[in-house]
Structure formats: C-alpha cells, structure tokens
Amino acid sequence: MSRRSWTQLSEDRSLYLIEWEPGSGLNFHHHGLSTALIEMISGRLVEEFQGDDRVFFLRTEDKPFIRPAGSIHRLVNYGPNTAISLHSYDPPLEMTYSQDLEIDLAR
Numbered sequence: 001m002s003r004r005s006w007t008q009l010s011e012d013r014s015l016y017l018i019e020w021e022p023g024s025g026l027n028f029h030h031h032g033l034s035t036a037l038i039e040m041i042s043g044r045l046v047e048e049f050q051g052d053d054r055v056f057f058l059r060t061e062d063k064p065f066i067r068p069a070g071s072i073h074r075l076v077n078y079g080p081n082t083a084i085s086l087h088s089y090d091p092p093l094e095m096t097y098s099q100d101l102e103i104d105l106a107r
C-alpha cells in the first residue's frame, strides 16, 4: 500500500508539508479560489492537468511552482524514492479533503 501523509503547519489551512510514498498520489482536484505554491523538499512528483497533455516534473532543483486558482491537476509520485513537498495556499485553502482523491498505484 502506498501512503500519502501530511502535516498542517498553519491553523488557517494555508501551509502543508506532504510526504508521498512511491506509488502514492492525489487525483484530479482544484483549490477553489486559492492560488497554490508548491516547493519540492526531496524526491520528485509528476503533475498532470485535466484536459491537457502537458506533464510537469516537480523537482527539488527547480524554483517553487505556482498554480493559479482554477487549475485542475493531479500529482503522483512514481518513485523510486519518497517525495516531500511544501504547499502554500493564498487565500487559505477551503477545499475539503476526500479519501476518493487518493491514488495508490500499489493496489
């Protein structure tokens, strides 16, 4: 089983640290009215956008990634290493988390 776990670093739901085991991910979603900033701390994630063939590799050596409100994306760690990323949202995130969003490639 591939797991994704997160720590909420601020009380206002604006800052999260997320650990992505190999094979884990988060299916297509958006962030409501919030702009997202993602910075990779370790490892690498693959990002895809709904209705778009582009694929982005989120890597530690790159600058933080900004995703405007309304972007519908998904993030997957195809491995081989665990990835850790920092996510900041402005205004603070209002979306509610759903277990249905979890990707587990090991299943």
Ligand SMILES: [Fe+2]
Binding pocket: 029, 030, 031, 036, 073
């Ligand atoms: Fe997202």
